[in-house]
Amino acid sequence: MKQDFYEQIERYLLNKMSPSERAAFEEELCRNPELAEQFALQKREHEAMDILVQERLRAQLRRWSVEHPLREIAPWYHHRMVLAAATLLLLLAALYLAWPLAEQDREIARADNASDRDSTPSLTVKKEQSPSETIAVSPTASSGNERYRQIRAIARKYKYETFSIPTPSVLRGEEEEESTCWAVDSALVALEKRQYTRGIQLLKQVPEEEMKCFVEARHLIGKAYYLKGKYKEARSYLEQASNISDYWDKCEAEWELAICYLSSNEIPRALRLLESMAPDKGHCRHKEARQLLKDLKPLL
């Protein structure tokens, strides 16, 4: 009988009875004190075994937590690598934002220094100033290098450094508004801000088919290189512009070309060009050409 109870109680405590069987067992439990006594004991046994299971599991967990200690994970802002990466990103961002300004400064500095490394840089020499008054040619200049340096110094005095020209769309005429001359206009804005590299990039986009814009673009590229002090690069562009007979700014291109020749030690070419400009009273730079020839005379 007791063994029967034992099996029944086990099935009840382990939840293995069907609902109807369970209900019948609970009824019997109320009626039969012997069953109730046995049930109470077995229930205690189960509770005791539960405690044993928990004790065992606790001991295991303690052992595992000692064998596999948790490493304290620092908050993200304690990680040096994260901080370093963030700092680097910020620096890169700052550099990226400051780059155009630095580019401008570099262009200005290059324009200042490349033309003449030996002499003191002079950014604003007025064209109206009489260069002859400020130039002191050394009578003892004997060597070729010394002479070349003096010629370049003279050329630099005649070189303008600021970029301002009339609004080109007015000069070109409104009929070309729809053409790619917008690139020239944008480039002029960049050049006036001394962003020569950007200006040159824009100007190089003008296709050859846009003839008037193209010549003007070539001239402006030459002018940009000229202002940057890159006379050799400037020369070919300025030659293209000055060879176009009906180009509206041909005289200016010729003058700049002459300065380029002088600055790159091509004296005979410069002289030929200046001599062709000086007697022509209709030339926009004939006065400057005459004056420059006078200044150069002692050195030739």
Added chain:
Amino acid sequence: MGREAILHYLFVNSGWRMAAVRLIRSLGGSPQDAEDAVQEAFVVFDHHIRCDQYKQIGGLKSYFLGICRGRWYSNRRKVRRLVFSDNPTSHQPLPGDDPEDRLLESERRERFRAVLHQLDPRCRELLSLIRVNYSMKEIAQAFNLGNENNARQRVFQCRQRLAKLLKQNPFLNEDLP
């Protein structure tokens, strides 16, 4: 063995422990508080799964983290009770959180443990395995008992010893809360 391997995986490799520690740290617990609460929560979690209390609503991990949160609040209440305060509202017990009940439960469990320690360690181990549904074959292997019949006999002896101990300690016949 299967159960132990699963528990080991859940505790050591699953990342649950770390997630639970982070949770308790975020609730203001110290690292030691967190580790204690997580271990307690594992015990409760194991009990719930074995007793079919997990209703499969939500993920198992969420269920476990819920238990952790509960254990943490429960532990914190225990600690708070020891803090003396002039504020009378702090002495109001929460519903179902009568300090007297808790004390009695704690004392009863301690008595149970003391009685159970009178059993030999092999019996304790064997009974705990039986309770987590190890088969006689598995018990025979774990205890080098040869075959299932030997295991069954050994289990019977241990249960008899346990029953005898419980009969000798009638104060344990009160219901555990």
